Amino acid sequence: MNKQRDFLIVDDDPTFAGLLLRALERRQLSGEIAHSAADSLQLSEQFLFARAIIDLKLGADSGLQLIRELKLRQPDIAVLMLTGYSSISTAVEAVKSGAINYLCKPADADEILAAFGKDQKITATDMDYTPISVDRLEWEHIQRVLQENNGNISATARALNMHRRTLQRKLQKRPVKH
Known part of the structure; x- marks a missing residue:
């Protein structure tokens, strides 16, 4: 494990992962792509x-579990x-x-690099408070219950x-904006 790389990109979409790696390489950054945990x-x-x-979703694998495994191997x-x-x-x-940090797709290379560049913690005073819409609350509640049931729709x-x-129709729609 003596070889060093700037980035590990883990995404089950080969097109997105390849585009992101090329964008990073244009910025003189090195990386490797994995399509599964x-x-x-x-x-x-x-x-x-x-x-x-x-x-977050890597086919049958969970990105959340992968974070834990990677942090154990490379703290x-x-x-x-x-x-x-x-x-x-x-x-x-x-x-x-x-x-x-946590970003929503679609995110470009500049947004991703900016997310890594923020070393300071975000406090409540840094964010403008905007009440969440009822539709957004419904979306988040569905996502939480879906996660609790390990992705089982039924x-x-x-x-x-x-x-x-x-x-299923609600899950096919894009997340509702705040």
């Missing part, structure tokens, strides 16, 4: 990474959780697992007292 753990044995960009690695399925509960879980629908097809 197993691939990324294998790469962590070969390389020492300064930073990792991990997708100094700075991890950014990147997801298209954002919710407050997953953001909290990511930070508890060891991520330094069990989540029963827990929410909702028809399974209704839940």
Whole structure:
């Protein structure tokens, strides 16, 4: 593990991962791509990474569990959780697992690098308070219950007292903005 790389990109979308790596390489940064948790753990044995960009959903794998595993293997690695399925509960879980930041897709290389550049903690006084809409609260509640049921749509629908097809339609939509 004497080889060092700037970034480990873990995303099951090969197109996105490849574009992101090329954007980082244009900025004179090195990186490796993994499309699954197993691939990324294998790469962590070969390389020492300064930073990792991990997708929340990696096919059947969870990016949240991968953060914990990577932090055990490389404690100094700075991890950014990147997801298209954002919710407050997953953001909290990511930070508890060891991520330094949490971004919603689509995010470009500049936004990702800026997220790593923020070493200071964000305090409540740094953020403008805007009440969350009812639709956004519903989306986040669904995501939390879905996470509690390990992604099982039928069990989540029963827990929410909702028809399974209704839940599937709600999950196919993009997250509601605040």
